[in-house]
Amino acid sequence: MSPTAGARLVQRQLGVMLRSKVAGDDAPDRAQRIWGAQGERWFTPADPVWRVHADASMFPAGVTSLLLQMLHPMAMAGVAGHSGYKSDPWGRLQRTSHYLATTTFGTIEHAEEAIAMVRSIHERVRGKDHLGRPYRADDPHLLTWVHAAEIDSFLRGYQTFGDTPLTDAEADVYVAQAGIPAGRLGVIDPPASVAELRAVLASYRPELETSPAAREAARFLLLDPPLPFYARPGYGTLASGGVSLLPGWAREMLGIPLPGVVSTLVARPLGHLGTAAVRWGMAGLAERRPSDTPPDTPSGSPRPPDEPDELVGAQAAS
16 A cells, blocks of 8 residues: 555544544435535525634534533533433534534525424423522523533634634624524524624623532543543544633633643644644545535535535534
C-alpha cells in the first residue's frame, strides 16, 4: 500500500468512527432523509447558521455548551434526571445531532416535525432540583437559557476554530437565524444579535450555581468520557478546546483549574489540533455525500467544505 493510500485509509477510518459516534450507524439513512427530501428550507449554504453548524468547530463547542448549560441548576436537574447522559451518552448525542441537522439543513416540514417531537418530550419532563425547586423542561425561561448558552458556545467555537470567522454583521445574522427553530421550540423572543445574546446570558448570572449534579457531569465529560483509552487523547484535545472557550467565571464556578494564560497558550492550541483532525477525518467521507447540491439550493451556491453524510458539525450536545 502506498503512503497516499494508507493516509486515505486512516482518514476514512477516522471519519467513519466519528460519524458513527456522532450520528449513529444509520447516519446514511438519516442523511438521505435530510438531503433527499424536496421542499423549502429555512436556510441555504450561504447562511451563517449553516456555515457554523456544518463546521468541525462544533465538536469542541459542543463541550463548551454542555459545561455552560449545566451551571443552571434547573437545566442540570433535568439532564441528570431524564436525559440518560451516563447510561446512553452516544444515543443522546446522536439525537441532538440529528435535531440540529434537521432544523438547520432539512426541509421546513421535517424541521417542524423534529421540533414538535422535542416539544412533546419536554411536556413530560418535570421534577425538582437538588434543593427541591420545581422545574419543567418546557418552561420558556429555562429554554431561553439553554438556547442562549448553546448558540453562544457554537458562535465562540466557530470564531475561534473555524476556517473563516464570521464578520460582526454575519454573527448577528447567525444569532437571529438560530432563533428561528428556537422560537418554535418555545423560546420567547430569542435574541436576534450578539449584543442581545450576551445581555441574555448576563441576566441569568444570578441564577447560576454549581450543583452536585453539575460537578458530577463535568467530571464525566472531562475526566471519564465513555471512550476507550486509545481514543481519549484525541477527545482530550477537543475537550481542552471546549474548556478554553468558556468564560473565566464559568471555569471558576466549575472548579476547572485553567488560568487564562494556560487556556490561551495550551488548551486553545490543543483545540485547534483536535478540530483540524476532525475536519480532516470527516473530509474523507466527502465522496459519500447524498448529493452535490441540496434540493432548493441554487446551482453554484457554496457547500460546506467538510460535509459528510450529516455534515461535520451538526453534533453539539445540548
